[in-house]
Amino acid sequence: MSCEVTTSSTPSMYGNADRNLLMAHVQKHFGAISGIGQAQLPSGGALDILALTPPSRKHIGRLFSAQTSPSAGEETILLTIGAGARPMSVPKDSELPPRAEYLIRLPADWNVQSGEERDAWPVRLLMNIASLPETTQSYNAWGHTFSFSQGLPFADNTGLCAAMLTGMNDREGQCRLNDGEAVTFYEVIPLYAEELTLVAEQSPVALIDEFIRYNLPRVVTPDRPNVAVMAKRRAELVKNFQAMEDSKRHELTRHMDALSPEERIALKESLAADGGLTRQASNLVRQAMSFFKGRK
Template sequence: MTEEQTPGGSRVYHHHARTSDFEVAHGDEETIAAVDRHIAQYLGEVSGVWHEIVSDLVHIDVHVVAPSADHDFYSLVTSGMSDRPMTVPEDADVPEFAELVVHLPVDWPLTQEAFQEERHYWPIRLLKVLGRLPHEYGTWLGHWHTIPNGDPPEPYADDTALCAAMITPPVVTAAEFDELITPSGKRIAFYQVLPLHADELALKLTEGTEALLDRLNESEVDGVVDPARPSCVR
């Protein structure tokens, strides 16, 4: 792994893929149950789970919470990313364990048939890629980290210009949702995934996180994925 600093003060890490063999992962039953209860308490009852069949390093399932009177969007939450600790720097006061959430609009098709098209499946793929990334590359994810979809970043699907992701605190849920302590004492952070445009990513790297957050707030970007939303930089 190599590191550089951007003009905006962000650290950029260039990771290299591990050379070890495929390592079959098995879920931690206690953590799975604790995550399920946490989701139900703060987001609503889980209406379905997409299970991985064979997993490398960590077994990442995706829990689905349907829209309700309290939340007019779908919530997709990982379970399994926290089976292993991330490689968190000693000076970072954040949990070593994490799970991810993404919110989708009520009309997003969530069927196996729809998932044959990447324009419907990419948010789920993104959760799985990001959930495995810290363990694949010996790194970590935390607030305001940004991850491009390739170098240079490519759109996630053919119907969107979104091509990067920023890790944020949960912004459309109760504040208590952001952390879970399991019965055995494992401290798990819950982070929201916010897809970005290429120029939004560039703004963050050149002018800093606050500059991007100001633009996002001015444009009222609410945290629910909108593949067609315009960039807040233009």
């Protein structure tokens, strides 16, 4: 099921006053509305999908490093309005937010109006996640992961096949309705199967750390690097470096330009892990890392 982005919309299940609050919040913190599409939830309620153009990178709390993030006008945000109109079945006496909306960030040239699966899968993903609490009488929350395709890629142009929810700071990530109840905004991060396994075996934070480590942007890229595969290779490299004599490892710090980014990170971790990171080696690694970051 795809959702065509148009320039008109009918009201969602929010009352007019609450919907106005949400729309004002969205435009203040996430960007100007360039289009609105509509889909139906299993209950029959309306779910709007807003297409937004962010004015700058200041509107979203940082999850990954901003070094490689797009600048103004280089991304489109798709955001639901209507998913949080009904509260989720959160556990009693928990502090989990019962109302939520969802967003995903795409390159600005993504064809959000296309019905082709290679273009429409982000909309389908948003709809699946938004409707899940209602169809299963459960709830979505930070760090939750989803796999709706039984491990199969979302489309033929990507290996991404799953997703995880992350959050934002309170100012941007929550909107108070007229009765004082908050609607929380979650960001959807598409994942590879190996990354889904990493979350299950370690934690959502462990996966986010890998994104930060490799300075990956949050905008969806169908062929982005698989950080779980990179983490596995880095762990093997760390072991290999630790098996070397200290003199050989320190010598490698003088030739960082000959190493891959994974090797540079692994070498630094190897030296730090056993206390072998001398001041001289530390300075060499820091200089080399800064140099290569500046060349990206």
